[in-house]
Amino acid sequence: MPGQGETEEDHEQQKSKKPADTAFKQQRLPAWQPIITANTALPVFLIIGLTFIPIGIVLVITSERVLEHDIDYTDTNCMSTTAANTTCAQALENANYTGQTCTCRINFALDKSFDGDVYFYYGLINYYQNHRRYVRSRDDNQLLGKEGAAASECQPFQKNSTGSGKDYAPCGAIANSKFNDTLSLLYGSENVSVTNVGIAWSTDKAVKFKNPDNASNYFTSTHDKPPNWKVTAWELDESTSENNGYQNEDFIVWMRTAAMPTFRKLYRKLLRNSTFQNGLPKGDYTLVVTYNYPVTSFAGRKQFIISTTSWMGGKNPFLGWSYIAVGIVCMITFVVFFILHKTWKINNPFTYQMASIQNNQRITTT
């Protein structure tokens, strides 16, 4: 701001051009001028160290308490029950995945009981749901049940151009690649009771996904099912109409595109009744897989994941260890600088006094 002084006042009392003498305009605003000294910085490091390390320990312990069991069923684990010496992956490739299904049974044991709520996920590896062309390939207006043509972003899964010419419902690559394996658990010979309610985001289910009017007609006659689907959207859960069509929770969960190429999605939640009142008991289990979803062509892998949760979430000790690490770094910094500060003060009493005086008067020299 250039300084402006008074104009010469004529004897004709001209209006003064002098700018207002306020603190803001004259750059005199009161200010806190923080100079980081040892007295202010050292306590900061100490406090950070003393709070972060306990937090970290709590978080690590919490994560260690979460129990998780992963089963990779992509190829060799999942042997077809019908064709001899073939994995389901091979069976799917041979049949060109049209119409044929493959089932397999995988036996495993839980050596600890999973107490409390237990969640079942399917995990995919090397699957890029975060690819740009994939992420944009959806039509959110269609998913609201609105009338109108499917959006062009859905191409090449917009409409059945080689066949009937009808739009796909739902359109787009995300919808078309919906995960369609079925996974169920047997405890000995007993079915493990699960529910598929409450697996999707509540806002998605309530607001973003709505079936159109006259849904049955919409999904079966006026629109086609996506090319890779075996059934139409109206057959996703025929027993529960709120979970059918676009409002199917498995579908909604799938449409939330994952951030990383290794991800998991919530599949089912344990229904805690009779045998499973307290969770999954220790013992022998069998995973029954209807293997529909081909991943071997792009070196992808599939997993079935059983996990409990903590008050925070799943099993991930990273945050806990980070807190501990940063806390330790702060404590080390504190100790090092504390020693330096004290020894410098001892070795240079005069300079230290001068520096204190200077700090108090807030004079800086170049």
Next chain:
Amino acid sequence: VSPKQKAEVVELIKRSTDDITLAVGDGANDVGMIQTAHVGVGIMGREGVQAACASDYTIGQFRFLTKLLFVHGVWSYRRLCKVLLYSFYKNICLYVMELWFAFHNGFSGQILFERWTIAIYNVLFTAAPPMALGLLDRCCSAETMMRFPAMYKMSQNRSDFNIKVFWTWCLNAVYHSIILYFMSYAMLRHDVAYSNGQVGDYLLLGNMIYTYVIFVVCLKAGLESDSWTFLTHIAIWGSIASWFLFFIIYSNIWPTIPLAPEMRGMAKYVFSSLYFWLGLLLIPITALLADFIYNW
């Protein structure tokens, strides 16, 4: 001495040295000299206004020249340098993260953040801190600057903006972006961020990181600020608050307003995740720890 000769003297100095020249004058015969010099200062007064009209800076009396140089000159230099460096820093910090994300999305060009939040980053959420730095920051009071004219040297030797300083700030920005991205990535790698077992999507990660970036970038402005006026406080805390406000509103407009379907429900799910809050305590502090030590 004629006007032309005055101008030629300035020209001579300009040509034979590397120095920046300043010419001050009050009459019409000084106009040539004022215009030839790098910085022209005109004195508006008894001799008329021609010199003032031709100049870069106008003062009312000759004695104000000292204040112009020693106070406003130094302040302006330091402020300008800070604003420049900070503007590069805050943009590099945010946008380089798209590069780190590219390593994880097959280099497909998918953005981690929602497109309008990216666009409004410079316009709304990080606009106020550089303004506070550029308009209000001062290392010392005006009285101190006048009492110790030797401080003027600070603005003459390229100390605040040169190649080394510039690249240091750029590297600092990259360092912050690495910490912000990779710590958040590791924090959410297993996806399950809720006690009810649900998982999120790429925007959940993106919005968490974006919030951390706003914190880091605004607090960095505070760290670089030599003087915190109440307007500086408003600029920094207000920017952070404006992001929270925008985020909450933006997460609730679809489908009432046909915009941003992918953001629907985001605020609720970000704020209800304990991972977010724990990360908020840890990750910005981790990023700024080195800067804090360096400033100390």
